[in-house]
Amino acid sequence: MANYILNKYIDISKEVLNALEFNKPIVALESTIISHGMPYPKNMETAIGLESIIKENGAIPATIAIIDGRIKVGLNSEQIEYLSYDKNIVKVSRRDIPYVIAMGISGATTVASTMIFSNICGIRLFSTGGIGGVHRGAEKTFDISADLTELSTTSVAIVCAGVKSILDINLTLEKLETLGVPVIGYKTDNFPAFYLRESGFKTDVKAETPIQCAEILKAKWDLGLLGGVVIANPIPKEYEGNKDIIDSAIETALKEAQALKIAGKETTPFLLDKVKDLTGGESLEANIALANNNADLAAKIAVEYCKLQR
Numbered sequence: 001m002a003n004y005i006l007n008k009y010i011d012i013s014k015e016v017l018n019a020l021e022f023n024k025p026i027v028a029l030e031s032t033i034i035s036h037g038m039p040y041p042k043n044m045e046t047a048i049g050l051e052s053i054i055k056e057n058g059a060i061p062a063t064i065a066i067i068d069g070r071i072k073v074g075l076n077s078e079q080i081e082y083l084s085y086d087k088n089i090v091k092v093s094r095r096d097i098p099y100v101i102a103m104g105i106s107g108a109t110t111v112a113s114t115m116i117f118s119n120i121c122g123i124r125l126f127s128t129g130g131i132g133g134v135h136r137g138a139e140k141t142f143d144i145s146a147d148l149t150e151l152s153t154t155s156v157a158i159v160c161a162g163v164k165s166i167l168d169i170n171l172t173l174e175k176l177e178t179l180g181v182p183v184i185g186y187k188t189d190n191f192p193a194f195y196l197r198e199s200g201f202k203t204d205v206k207a208e209t210p211i212q213c214a215e216i217l218k219a220k221w222d223l224g225l226l227g228g229v230v231i232a233n234p235i236p237k238e239y240e241g242n243k244d245i246i247d248s249a250i251e252t253a254l255k256e257a258q259a260l261k262i263a264g265k266e267t268t269p270f271l272l273d274k275v276k277d278l279t280g281g282e283s284l285e286a287n288i289a290l291a292n293n294n295a296d297l298a299a300k301i302a303v304e305y306c307k308l309q310r
Contacts, residue, residue: 005120009101012121013074019060020122023309025302027054028073028118028126028156031065033291034080035089035108036269037129038284044084046288048077050127050295057299062123064114066092069104073121083108091269093146111158112150115228119154124217124305126158127298129291130194131230132268133163133172136254143267144175151228152179157217159231159298161290162192162199166250166271169199176230177204182220183230184213186297192234195241195286203232210297214304233297239289241282249278 006012012020019026029050034043051061063075065083072079083089083106092100092107094116100107109117111131118126132145151158163172173191176183185191185203193199207213213231220229253274262270276283 010071010073010117010120013062013072013076015060016062016074016121016123023306025059025299025306026062026123026125027059027295027298027302028114028123029054029061029063029295030111030114030126030128031063031075031083031108032091032110033129034063034065034083035086036091037272038287040085042284042288044081046291047080047084049288050291053292053295054127054299057296057303059125059299059302061295062118062121064109064117066097066100066105066107066109068106069101071101071117073117073123082106094150095146111147112145115147115150115154115156115158118156124156124221125298125302126156127291127295128158128160129287129294130160130162130164131158133167133169134175135267136166136168138168138171141263143263148172148175148179148181151176151181151230153226154228155221155226157213157229157231157301159186159233159294159301161194161235161294162232163194164268164272165194165196165246166253166268166275169193169201173201179227181227181230182216183232184216186213186231186233188232188234192232194290195235195246195283196243197234197237197240207231210300211304213301214308217301217305218308231297231301233290233294235286235290236293239286241279241286245279246275246283249275249283252278 054061132147135143
């Protein structure tokens with residue numbers, strides 16, 4: 001069945017396929033950061049930069065997207081450029097996958113869909129900026145990211161800078177606990193909040209090294225405990241935002257989103273773009289810095305995980 005799926009729906013680059021066959025470390029990368037997360041050409045430069053960081057640390061990058069109805073695992077430079085400027089790229093989460101593939105259109109993968117495709121191919125490490133979570137006011141809107149339910153069932157570890165500051169962090173961590181998803185703080189026991197190194201909420205455990213992270217992953221999956229793991233990696237200190245400025249920008253952005261009746265999967269891109277404008281672009285540079293930092297750590301963990309597998 002797995003081979004049927006790979007042949008019918010998925011194209012894996014030669015480099016990634018070789019890494020899978022010979023148990024080399026691989027790090028998956030989402031593509032919404034290219035199409036919906038940053039302006040052109042910063043998005044393209046960042047995507048290429050993330051791949052370079054992963055390679056420098058001894059792993060193989062596998063940026064994932066859907067192009068003309070085909071799932072692509074490991075993009076070339078032309079495909080990355082296409083995603084970075086084309087305005088018709090749709091944002092693809094779990095529910096959108098069948099339609100996008102059947103209609104032969106192009107889409108950028110979210111955290112949830114990147115996890116799905118990584119898992120199908122056997123890629124265990126995934127680097128992103130921040131995961132989705134429980135939105136503020138979810139007790140009325142029921143707006144909860146599919147990332148969380150995906151983490152409960154799909155065995156891929158996500159290295160991220162916590163959850164985006166625009167979310168309800170406390171409720172997000174409560175939901176992850178309910179779903180049985182381990183939350184590891186990398187060199188911290190204070191869960192990071194994307195632009196901020198600390199949210200004020202605790203992680204489940206702390207790991208001091210990439211080896212410790214890899215050992216936790218191996219123990220979990222060796223025991224048949226399906227589902228993902230969140231490895232929360234704080235933004236580098238020199239890029240951390242000012243809490244008061246960030247909080248003020250988020251409140252303003254949330255009010256504007258409510259006034260414009262923006263909801264669903266359009267909410268996060270709108271809020272992040274608004275926060276970027278309100279902070280004079282500082283949040284964009286912070287976003288790039290934390291994404292780079294996460295790619296660096298994810299590659300190091302992937303290398304150690306492969307050693308344990310061997």
